[in-house]
Amino acid sequence: MPDEIVKILLTWYDKNQRILPWRMVDGNVPNPYLVWLSEIMLQQTTVPTVIPYFYRFLEKWPSISDLARASRDEILHAWQGLGYYNRAHKLHECSILISQKYNNIFPSTYNNLLLLPGIGPYTAAAISSIAFNQPVPVVDGNVERLMARLYALQIPKKDIKKRSTEILQLFPLNHRPGDIAQSMMDFANSICTWAKPKCLSCPLKNHCKSQKLGIAEQLPKREVKKKPTRYAYFLCIERNHDKAFLFYKRPLKGLLPGLMGFPSTNWQPHAWPDAPAFYSQFLPNHDNIQWIDTPIQHTFTHFYLEARVGKYVASNSIINYVPFPNMQWIKSCNINKHALPTLMKKVAKTCGIVC
DNA sequence: AACTCGGGGCT
DNA sequence: AGCCCAGAGTT
Secondary structure, eight states, X not given: OHHHHHHHHHHHHHHHOOOOTTOOSTTOOOOHHHHHHHHHHTTTSXXXXXXXXXXXXXXXXXXXXXXXXXXXXXXXXXXXXXXXXXXXXXXXXXXXXXXXXXXXXXXXXXXXXXXXXXXXXXXXXXXXHHHHOOOOOOOOHHHHHHHHHHTTOOSOGGGHHHHHHHHHHTSOOSSSHHHHHHHHHHHHHHTSOSSSOOOTTOTXXXXXXXXXXXXXXXXXXXXXXXXXXXXXXXXXXXXXXXXXXXXXXXXXXXXXXXXXXXXXXXXXXXXOOOHHXXXXXXXXXXXXXXXXXXXXXXEOSSOEEEEEEEEEEEOGGGTTOOSSTTEEEEEGGGGGGSXXXXXXXXXXXXXXXXX
């Protein structure tokens, strides 16, 4: 049965393969650097989102040694807006490690790839399989959904990855392992979709247990968790004489690590922070703060943020005033030289910053 | 084992 | 409004 499934998947893949910039055509093995870069970017991120970032990275840094010579801030700047910024930090670390300790050569086996920063079980399997033809099961969210439906796995979501991997160990992966992996992901992404799977025209329907049971769309089982809301104030402080704004560089650990941001209160649950206690830290004279009526809404992975933005135009008396050492004035036309997360771009837009 | 990490797109 | 996505790292 697994042999038949693999055969159907490869046949489907040969006919429907998407042309993607990190894929090599004509059956050649792709460049490991391209595979690695794409796989890191694709972690929890959709293909259409990744493509423009991938091209920009490749243009700036055509090889792993080029990337290894870049600074952390350059990489963060190119990564801005892509999210999960720790990936950018690990990308930087990994490039330096491979360039300096590995002589610019990627390891080829699952176990050795797993030792590298930013590379976990999925990515190690994907790189070894796609770039080095290693017969390793590659299990991402797409494959989990496909296997859960093919084998009617009515088990908790957290257990599906392990079970899927076990099942795939019994699949014949020796012939074209990378294509098998990518065929499963492409197939689940376009046929065995999360919502409204195309079961009626599915080439695997005769092999699908959940299709026979009529429960394909309910699998894999989902578990609900409610997101809390947090509340914060942001300050957009403009220096009168040169249209510069007060920014701070966020810590290298935690949320939005190493990116630029506007001064804000703690993002606290349940209640609005004490606004005067907050802005008096930054503004010796805090009259004339214009509070924007419409609050900013932003969704993070595990909470919503609702924020109000205050705009303040600083008088000449605080031209050289910098409240904290991690802060700096940045002229409006230089802001785009720094790495700003999408949330902070919303704040900038809300208070009308233009270059 | 559970939590922390973005942002866009779909329903 | 909720869930999804070529998951990894930390606690």
